[in-house]
Amino acid sequence: MTGRRAWRVNHNQPDLKGQVALVTGGNSGLGFQVALGLAHRGARLLLPVRHAERGREAISRIKAECPTAQIIPLPLDLSSLQSVAECAAAATKYTDRLNLLVNNAGVMAPTRRKETKNGFELQFGVNHLGHFALTAHLRHLLENAPGGGVVVSVASLAACKGHIQFDDLQSRYRYSPFGAYQQSKLANLLFAMELARRAGEQGWNVHARAAHPGWASTSIIANGQAASLPAPLGRIEQFWGGMILRVMGQSAAHGAEPILYAALSPSARDGDYYGPQGHQERRGPPGPAHIPPTARKGSTAARLWDVSERLTGTSW
DSSP: OOHHHHHHHOOSOSOOTTOEEEETTTTSHHHHHHHHHHHHTTOEEEEEESSHHHHHHHHHHHHHHOTTOOEEEEEOOTTOHHHHHHHHHHHTTTOSOOSEEEEOOOOOOOSSOOBOTTSOBHHIIIIIIIHHHHHHHHHHHHHHSTTOEEEEEEOOGGGGGOOOOTTOTTOSSOOOHHHHHHHHHHHHHHHHHHHHHHHHHHTOSEEEEEEOOSSEEOSHHHHTTGGGSOHHHHHHHHHHHHHHHHHHSEEHHHHTHHHHHHHHOTTOOTTOEEEEOSGGGSSSSEEEOOOOGGGSOHHHHHHHHHHHHHHHTOOO
8 A cells, every 4th residue: 555545554654763752641532542653663652641540551551552662651730830840840851852742632612611720711721721831841852852853733623613812812701612622722723833933933953733633533522521511411412422423533543643644754844734634624544634714824823822921931
């Protein structure tokens, strides 16, 4: 098999022996599949997780499929800027460089507005600000990697409908579960593009790309919308949501392919966006994805960057 389809079946290329990768949310869903794909290719993994037991279970599952995998668990709660800083500091104890950083973990559409430990709306705080701060703290490790570390931000098809509400970033005056989710995913995409732009202009030894999984069957509905509903309604939401994703979308393993493509393919370019190539980018082999007009506005990306630095207390 050749071309993009071959990417799906060749788990040994490129050879990542000697490289170090960090994947957020690597204990389940897309993150687990990305971590597994990197482990198969020989990368040493730093696996930050919020729950230690789930981290241990994920490591056992990866090693069951890839016995030679080298995996180091790290504690990380993306809803806490202190935890983010501590996770980055812990990473420096295990490596002096970081070849790959996959900002994948996320929260989707809790029915009621929630806040992070720092008072941010949960989705904007976890999906965007937490990863923005983590990347800033890990920048020196990324720049130490030969050729420059690669940062992949995992966005979503939801980004196409997102808008950055600078007058109400934390959804304090009006909260829409999916509106806040769409904003956070657009923020992921804007961050990847602005990081690529700034790295190129200022000579940072860092590469930045973005990817989305299409409609991938993962636990994000169960952990988001369904988890915030009363038990009977939550189970119904989880069942039908999962059914739609399975029928009209693709598995988590296939959803992880655009992320791996963005991270590893020699065809991937800084500042570009990758996703499935099937109907409406819901499923299929990986390749270039449609970039919504709202993500192409450099002024919006630069303003979001400046606001994110101020909110997280980080500086590039």
